[in-house]
Amino acid sequence: MNNLTILKANGIVECRICGLNFLPELAEDNERHEHEHRKIICGSVPYEIREFLKSFGWAIAHGEANANVPRGHWTPEIGKRAVVFAYWTRAVSNGIPENDFEPYMAAQFAFVDAIVSGDEIAIKNADYLLERWPKYGG
Numbered sequence: 447m448n449n450l451t452i453l454k455a456n457g458i459v460e461c462r463i464c465g466l467n468f469l470p471e472l473a474e475d476n477e478r479h480e481h482e483h484r485k486i487i488c489g490s491v492p493y494e495i496r497e498f499l500k501s502f503g504w505a506i507a508h509g510e511a512n513a514n515v516p517r518g519h520w521t522p523e524i525g526k527r528a529v530v531f532a533y534w535t536r537a538v539s540n541g542i543p544e545n546d547f548e549p550y551m552a553a554q555f556a557f558v559d560a561i562v563s564g565d566e567i568a569i570k571n572a573d574y575l576l577e578r579w580p581k582y583g584g
């Protein structure tokens with residue numbers, strides 16, 4: 447696993463940004479994956495993240511102020527993706543160049559992984575990676 451993919455069975459990887467499961471060796475899978483990232487760069491949000499935000503939003507809208515975990519099959523990975531997307535939307539608002547999309551997301555995943563694990567060295571390393579983007583709210 448690097449910061450952006452999780453190896454699944456039979457060579458299939460899951461992209462931590464868009465959530466797509468695909469076979470990197472297949473040209474059509476890579477095309478589909480690039481298309482997903484183009485959509486995100488243009489403002490799209492992955493399905494699980496939209497559902498996560500809606501689920502939390504509805505719980506709070508219904509006055510379930512103590513609804514810490516709204517209904518849904520939320521994995522830690524979806525939670526991490528939601529946090530990373532919150533950072534990404536802020537970076538987009540502050541004009542981050544689109545070519546920085548994947549390196550920025552990789553650095554944010556490294557940061558979120560480090561915080562969740564509580565590994566002080568990993569946190570310092572992630573902070574160092576994020577210093578590349580001080581003006582986008584890294």
Ligand SMILES: [Zn+2]
Pocket residue numbers: 461462463464465466479482483
């Ligand atoms: Zn992806």
